[in-house]
Amino acid sequence: MVKTGGMVASAEPLASQVGVDILRRGGNAVDAAVAVGFALAVTYPQAGNLGGGGFLMWRRCSGQTAAIDYREMAPSAAFRDVYAGKADEGGPTVGWRASGTPGTVAGLALAHKKYGSGKLSFAELIEPARALAAEGFTSPASLTRSLTSYIALLSRYEASKAIFVGIAEGQKFRQPELAATLARIQKHGPREFYEGETARCIASAMRPHGWINERDLRGYEVKERQVVTGRYRGHGIISMPPPSSGGAVLIEILNILAGFELGRRGWESPLRWHLMVEAMKRAFADRAEYFGDPDFVRVPVAKLTEPAYAAHWREGMDLRHATPSSAIRAGQASDEPLHTTHFSILDRDGNAVSNTYTLNGPYGSGVTIPGTGILMNNEMDDFAANPGQPNRYGLIQGENNAVRARKRPLSSMTPTFVTAPEGALKLIIGSPGGPTIINTVLQVILNVVDHQMPIAEAIAAPRVHHQWLPDEIGVEKHLPESVKIGLERLGHVFGKPRTLGDAQGILIAPDGTVSGASDPRGSGTTISG
Ligand code: DON
Secondary structure, X not given: OOEOOOEXXXXXXXXXXXXXXXXXXXXXXXHXXXXXXXXXXXXXXXXXXXXXXXXXXXXXXXXXXXXXXXXXXXXXXXOOOOOOOOOOEOOOOEOHHHOOXXXXXXXXXXXXXXXXXXXXXXXXXXXXXXXXXXXXXXXXXXXXXXXXXXXXXXXXXXXXXXXXXXOOOOOEEOOHHHXXXXXXXXXXXXXXXXXXXXXXXXXXXXXXXXXXXXXXXXXXXXXXXXXXXXXXXXXXXXXXXXXXXXXXXXXXXXXXXXXXXXXXXXXXXXXXXXHHXXXXXXXXXXXXXXXXXXXXXXXXXXXXXXXHHHHHHHHOXXXXXXXXXXXXXXXXXXXXXXXXXXXXXXXXXXXXXXXXXXXXXXXXXXXXXXXXXXXXXXXXHHOOOOOOOOOOOOOOOOHHHOXXXXXXOOEOOOOEEEEOOOOOEEEEEOOOOOOHHHHHHHHHHHHHHOOOOOHHHHHHOOOEEOOOOOOOXXXXXXXXXXXXXXXXXXXXXXXXXXXXXXXXXEEEOOOOEEEEEEOOOOOOEEEEO
16 A cells, blocks of 8 residues: 555646646546646646647556557658658748647546446546636746746747747736637547547647648547567666657666666766667667557567567677767757656545656747647658658657558657565656656666665756767766766767756555655655645
């Protein structure tokens, strides 16, 4: 039994509070997740959303698991070379044609219907978000700062400008159109977004741009997937399968590392960091080659996550030298601040949700659908929009992830559960950060499993990132100098320092004691029920 009245770790304090209130009213972890998902769309517009998509992992206290895929789908007007030669407006990152058909409302609705407690209606779970949008909330410094950084993007689109530009710190931030949209969904149910007035607003705003139409909205499909599982030093890993690369790549890296007793080496041992980076490079080379939407391409997940497959990668690893990525296979990068958001929830019965959702970039495509308050995603950039050319994360991706109508773009989101050797739930974890998500989740797991760190320390500890190409280590400023020097001696090259992730985690000790932490890199809060 878990010793808690429940816990919510999210990237924004008001949303965490909304989740805890639902737990206190008798809702289970899924009920709370639905309410948090809607609340973040109001209080954390940089990534919380109705106009985006994501993945929700559910684990019942009995051990039953589910993975809900509410990733965006490419509209019917999309095809392989739709973005060839197109940058800026018209391309996959900014403006009307950057969005996939949103999945969030359908995803949260399915989660509620199948896994909610049944004690609270969908409308009741939307109500806190609607109230926050209608009555407004005091804009925290973090939101005002973020909005100011994206003023150029948001000012390009009239409806975005009217809502998001000029919100001062400490000012009441009201979103009446978003409140009205939420009220319509409360009144008519989730199909309203896909077939009702909201759908008509989206389709008519998109019509002049030849993009998402009524049929695309009506035809959006949320999918339940089979979770991907692995083992690491006796622990179970349960994570998101394709169309996210997250779970499988995470397990592949852990499988490679399982052959090396990392825990014995001490957290600061440069060799430990070397092995971790070498494992990341190899698994990300596979990511580039094999991954895409499993409804369109065959992704050899079973093979890639087999321990025996990891053994072949270990054979080629040199303990004294960095292997150049070119010897593994070919690429570049960017260093923009990115945005997505994760929340982890545990209820008093031990049921758990690990959910990551996103608009892709901060404020997505920059477009708000007039009259709805809905900011749209720029998830189309997660496709290999120009195959062979790097996307905004510097990822080079293959044909398996080329654009096709109704296809889902490949993701790195990694909402994950770790179970203890005897089977009890041990960790709920996830993060934003594009491809760095996988390595953020990896390092929190290693800190907990190999180094027995308390959750706050495991999350706060400095991280590194390698994604095969570009051949450099993404590094945080607070990585110990001794580790940096050690890695340089082995031939590793560092990119310029940056922040990696914004993890939200909950840890359950063997005696049932629960502790949680929100990443000090962000402005989230963990609240107990
Ligand atoms: O699905 C993905 O992998 C990306 N769209 C996630 C973007 C992201 O994490 C931005 N974060 N800070």
